[in-house]
Amino acid sequence: MDLKKLFNDDDAVSPVIGVILMVAITVILAAVIASFVLGLGDGQQETPTASFDFDYDGTDLTVTHESGDKLDADRLSIETTGSSSFSSSFSDEVTSGDSITLSSPDGGATISITWTDADEETSSTLAEYEVPS
Numbered sequence: 001m002d003l004k005k006l007f008n009d010d011d012a013v014s015p016v017i018g019v020i021l022m023v024a025i026t027v028i029l030a031a032v033i034a035s036f037v038l039g040l041g042d043g044q045q046e047t048p049t050a051s052f053d054f055d056y057d058g059t060d061l062t063v064t065h066e067s068g069d070k071l072d073a074d075r076l077s078i079e080t081t082g083s084s085s086f087s088s089s090f091s092d093e094v095t096s097g098d099s100i101t102l103s104s105p106d107g108g109a110t111i112s113i114t115w116t117d118a119d120e121e122t123s124s125t126l127a128e129y130e131v132p133s
Contacts, residue, residue, distance in 0.1 A: 052113055052127035061131065064099035075116050082109025107133035
């Protein structure tokens, strides 16, 4: 057996590696094109970041948007676990400094500010407050 010929003979290596690389590139390209065509990355909306402050004076609860993203008021809802119902809502667009006053919330009730995406498929609770008894 000739050892020099064994180490220098690499005829079969190049075609095998070439085929493997071509198949890998084809699979990756097909996956990228399929994700664009099928829209797998579209439709995802990020939940906005917002900080709310709650100020309860014994009779009324003032909710203030302290900081964060501008919020569309149509996507916000104020919910409570108590028997109180609130018909008030924020104006068209909620920005830092905007506030709303909720009259006579029940003691011990939890007030939640919830954001719902445009498709109304997902929602997130942005802030919660438990009214003192």
